Amino acid sequence: MGGVPASTPPVPSPAEPLTAAVEPARAAAVETAGAADLVGEHLGATAEAVGPAELGEVLTHTFASRLPGYVGWHWAVTIARVPGEERVTVDEVVLLPGDQALLAPAWVPWHERLRPGDLSVGDVLPATEDDPRLVPAYTVDDDSADDAEGRVVAREIGLGRERVMSREGRAEAVARWSSGEFGPTSPMARQAPGPCATCGFWLPLAGSLRGMVGACGNAYAPGDGRVVAADYGCGAHSQATLVVVQDTEVVTSARYDTSEYDVLAD
Numbered sequence: 001m002g003g004v005p006a007s008t009p010p011v012p013s014p015a016e017p018l019t020a021a022v023e024p025a026r027a028a029a030v031e032t033a034g035a036a037d038l039v040g041e042h043l044g045a046t047a048e049a050v051g052p053a054e055l056g057e058v059l060t061h062t063f064a065s066r067l068p069g070y071v072g073w074h075w076a077v078t079i080a081r082v083p084g085e086e087r088v089t090v091d092e093v094v095l096l097p098g099d100q101a102l103l104a105p106a107w108v109p110w111h112e113r114l115r116p117g118d119l120s121v122g123d124v125l126p127a128t129e130d131d132p133r134l135v136p137a138y139t140v141d142d143d144s145a146d147d148a149e150g151r152v153v154a155r156e157i158g159l160g161r162e163r164v165m166s167r168e169g170r171a172e173a174v175a176r177w178s179s180g181e182f183g184p185t186s187p188m189a190r191q192a193p194g195p196c197a198t199c200g201f202w203l204p205l206a207g208s209l210r211g212m213v214g215a216c217g218n219a220y221a222p223g224d225g226r227v228v229a230a231d232y233g234c235g236a237h238s239q240a241t242l243v244v245v246q247d248t249e250v251v252t253s254a255r256y257d258t259s260e261y262d263v264l265a266d
């Protein structure tokens, strides 16, 4: 036997006393707004679902807002009536935004608003408990993990670090460094005689990033003291060789001497 599909109970038609109670609802809105001219025209009425009819009838009247700064908002006045009674009571009065209302941007936690480079001297930027760039030092995928499946051999334990960079955090860092000034697509790298990975001045990072990034130790290189990608490179590469061009004859005397008269034969 097939089941009966679930459906939302129908909203009962509001009783006449509720739909007719526009002026009492307006009076409630004016009282909340503080002045009659802050409540505009009546926009409509919507019956509210409150359950079985014997519990009562509830309806919301809406009025345009004339509050300065609240363009597109409206007053919503919810009124109710006990079945069988004529008396209507006001449940609540609220100011609500409509489709065209000006709204403040969605709240963004402060730590998500900061951008790289925003940190100044003296600022403190604590990492959150759930920062995806960090994992406890004893968990999987720690950079110190070195067994075949990548599970922990937590060498960090005892060294005072409770958290280390997660796989995701390390991948983000490498992507950031490689796409920047010291990555393979920079103009310097494209003209380089060879990549950093083959340069004697390249000091690879320890851990799983060893093959991807390192520090440059060449005082004459633009990347000296910076993290450079393995496939970056510069003209100060240790294997760069100077191609000596063959000396050409240096002519110091003029080929056509105009300092003397030519003696022409008769």
Ligand code: SF4
Residues within 6 Å of the ligand: 194, 195, 196, 199, 200, 201, 202, 203, 215, 216, 217, 218, 221, 222, 223, 224, 228, 232, 233, 234, 235, 236, 237, 238
């Ligand atoms: S000298 Fe140039 S090629 Fe060598 S590591 Fe430094 S940046 Fe890379």
